[in-house]
Amino acid sequence: MKIEIPKNRCGSLLTSEPVIVITTMDKEGQVNGAAYGSYVRVAPLIMIAISPGQHTYSNIKETGEFVVNLPGRDQLDSIMVFGRNYPRGVNEVKEAGLSQLPSLKVKPPRIAEYKAHIECRFKWEKEVGSHNLVAGEMIIGSCDEGLVDEEGHFDVVKAGVLHIVRYPKPIYISPERYFEGKLTMSY
Numbered sequence: 001m002k003i004e005i006p007k008n009r010c011g012s013l014l015t016s017e018p019v020i021v022i023t024t025m026d027k028e029g030q031v032n033g034a035a036y037g038s039y040v041r042v043a044p045l046i047m048i049a050i051s052p053g054q055h056t057y058s059n060i061k062e063t064g065e066f067v068v069n070l071p072g073r074d075q076l077d078s079i080m081v082f083g084r085n086y087p088r089g090v091n092e093v094k095e096a097g098l099s100q101l102p103s104l105k106v107k108p109p110r111i112a113e114y115k116a117h118i119e120c121r122f123k124w125e126k127e128v129g130s131h132n133l134v135a136g137e138m139i140i141g142s143c144d145e146g147l148v149d150e151e152g153h154f155d156v157v158k159a160g161v162l163h164i165v166r167y168p169k170p171i172y173i174s175p176e177r178y179f180e181g182k183l184t185m186s187y
């Protein structure tokens with residue numbers, strides 16, 4: 001027997017992507033950080049659902065640049081700081097007790113203690129309900145030494161990335177191991 005899942009809960013049937021913290025700068029150079037869980041990546045783009053009232057949204061529109069930062073389990077407590085609604089101009093990276101690391105190609109900084117980073121440039125946006133889907137091109141990535149395997153794949157188990165499965169009272173899951181699938185046909 002199957003049970004019905006209402007429209008507003010359909011999304012919960014699919015585990016989300018890992019939670020990210022986006023760092024941006026306004027045109028005066030003030031740093032902002034905020035947490036996001038609703039996004040999709042289709043290389044070379046990442047498309048994030050951002051409420052237009054948020055500082056992240058206005059900063060991306062002002063400067064055209066942002067950095068996607070990936071926390072691990074050790075940084076779990078810091079994520080809630082990035083979910084709080086601080087006044088414009090407050091640097092949430094400092095509020096969270098974390099440090100800024102200059103980025104390789106864009107002005108907004110990386111979060112030094114976080115595991116991995118993707119530097120992005122704004123491409124386009126599309127209104128989707130109460131959010132805007134903001135698309136950025138992924139320009140360059142970086143991660144902690146030791147988190148990339150011999151084939152160049154980022155090790156999500158070692159990094160302890162946190163997938164958000166409940167919101168607004170956040171609950172996360174973190175991958176524990178890999179399962180290798182069998183190739184049944186050749187491409």
Ligand SMILES: Cc1cc2nc3c(=O)[nH]c(=O)nc-3n(C[C@H](O)[C@H](O)[C@H](O)COP(=O)(O)O)c2cc1C
Nearest residue numbers: 034035036037038049050051054055056083084085
């Ligand atoms: C785990 C987590 C995930 C979140 N995901 C989203 C999201 O996908 N989209 C969104 O608009 N806000 C999301 N938020 C809320 C923003 O982080 C929050 O509104 C933040 O204050 C925005 O900051 P800003 O105004 O400095 O940009 C999330 C918050 C948390 C804690």
